[in-house]
Amino acid sequence: MIRARSLTKDFVVSKRQTVHAVRGLSLEIEPGELVAVLGPNGAGKTTTMRMLTTLIAPTSGSATVAGHDVVAEPAQVRRRIGYVGQGNGAGHAQRARDELHCQGLIYGLRRRAAGQRADELLEALDLTELAGRKVSDLSGGQRRRLDVAMGLVHAPSLLFLDEPSTGLDPHNRANLWEHILRMRERYAMTIVLTTHYLDEADSMAARVVVVDHGEIIADDTGEALKSKLAGDRIVATTDAPDDTRRLATLAERLSGVREVDAEGSQVEIRVADGPRALPELLAAARDAGVPVATAQVHRPTLDDVFLNLTGRSLREAEAGPNGNAGPTRKDAA
Ligand SMILES: Nc1ncnc2c1ncn2[C@@H]1O[C@H](COP(=O)(O)OP(=O)(O)OP(=O)(O)O)[C@@H](O)[C@H]1O
Numbered sequence: 001m002i003r004a005r006s007l008t009k010d011f012v013v014s015k016r017q018t019v020h021a022v023r024g025l026s027l028e029i030e031p032g033e034l035v036a037v038l039g040p041n042g043a044g045k046t047t048t049m050r051m052l053t054t055l056i057a058p059t060s061g062s063a064t065v066a067g068h069d070v071v072a073e074p075a076q077v078r079r080r081i082g083y084v085g086q087g088n089g090a091g092h093a094q095r096a097r098d099e100l101h102c103q104g105l106i107y108g109l110r111r112r113a114a115g116q117r118a119d120e121l122l123e124a125l126d127l128t129e130l131a132g133r134k135v136s137d138l139s140g141g142q143r144r145r146l147d148v149a150m151g152l153v154h155a156p157s158l159l160f161l162d163e164p165s166t167g168l169d170p171h172n173r174a175n176l177w178e179h180i181l182r183m184r185e186r187y188a189m190t191i192v193l194t195t196h197y198l199d200e201a202d203s204m205a206a207r208v209v210v211v212d213h214g215e216i217i218a219d220d221t222g223e224a225l226k227s228k229l230a231g232d233r234i235v236a237t238t239d240a241p242d243d244t245r246r247l248a249t250l251a252e253r254l255s256g257v258r259e260v261d262a263e264g265s266q267v268e269i270r271v272a273d274g275p276r277a278l279p280e281l282l283a284a285a286r287d288a289g290v291p292v293a294t295a296q297v298h299r300p301t302l303d304d305v306f307l308n309l310t311g312r313s314l315r316e317a318e319a320g321p322n323g324n325a326g327p328t329r330k331d332a333a
């Protein structure tokens with residue numbers, strides 16, 4: 001469905017400044033896949049999508065999308081894809097149904113077919129009751145659903161969604177996802193989306209592509225990415241430095257232990273299986289008479305994956321200027 005080879009995009013901002021937004025990105029996506037592209041602000045996600053959707057030309061490299069070259073055959077590509085951009089696509093003065101109807105006409109549907117398609121999508125995305133409302137009067141979540149409907153008017157086999165759920169509250173996010181997954185089933189679509197929500201990428205997409213500084217730094221299932229990390233983390237605290245040292249010694253004897261760090265009142269333990277090791281640690285501490293104040297198991301998240309790959313957490317990378325120079329964490333794995 002998508003085959004990108006060494007795609008690059010440079011933006012020449014001024015004589016002295018060129019932004020290397022995408023640097024040699026290669027990617028293959030099979031029909032039917034649901035792929036989440038994850039990365040901090042400025043990583044090059046939108047630029048990549050804009051190249052794949054023929055909106056901007058690559059500086060170098062090539063890509064075919066739905067079997068057609070994005071540079072040589074843009075019209076063929078556009079016919080087969082839907083694109084829901086970052087921010088709102090739908091206009092403001094029109095009513096929701098008119099907006100969809102119009103979009104259908106633009107895509108060459110006849111008046112009646114466009115009307116039928118509009119009604120079908122309104123129904124599928126739970127917008128029927130809002131058909132007569134002005135787009136500007138819709139809530140953020142409703143408008144985002146309408147944006148998705150707009151992208152589906154011409155029944156594309158591939159849908160690009162650039163941050164579909166950004167800015168929505170958790171309820172609306174979940175609701176939008178329900179609709180996206182339902183659309184995917186109903187129309188057997190391939191979906192490529194970007195998101196900042198790690199939990200969302202993790203739970204919704206089978207495949208996660210992590211992008212940083214315009215390059216793919218990881219590409220696998222969420223589970224596989226996490227399992228490559230050094231296992232679970234147990235963080236335990238005591239009320240006295242002496243107890244911390246003794247607890248650390250006990251931790252070193254745990255089954256599946258990989259690393260033990262003691263600092264201040266805290267012991268951090270890397271183990272293969274945290275939920276199993278924790279009771280073992282607590283039993284050992286009780287037997288040895290070491291009082292444990294608190295203990296928690298942390299299973300790896302996609303943020304840990306990002307931290308492990310880049311030395312910065314995704315949240316910190318977001319805070320960095322342009323997302324390109326986030327501070328480096330000294331405790332990077
Ligand atoms: N038209 C442009 N001119 C100059 N620089 C640009 C242009 N478009 C994007 N950039 C730069 O290219 C880099 C990648 O931007 P892009 O929008 O692809 O990032 P992103 O991963 O989508 O980020 P976000 O998560 O914030 O949406 C950024 O440094 C951005 O400032």
Ligand SMILES: [Mg+2]
Binds near residue numbers: 045046047086162
């Ligand atoms: Mg973007």
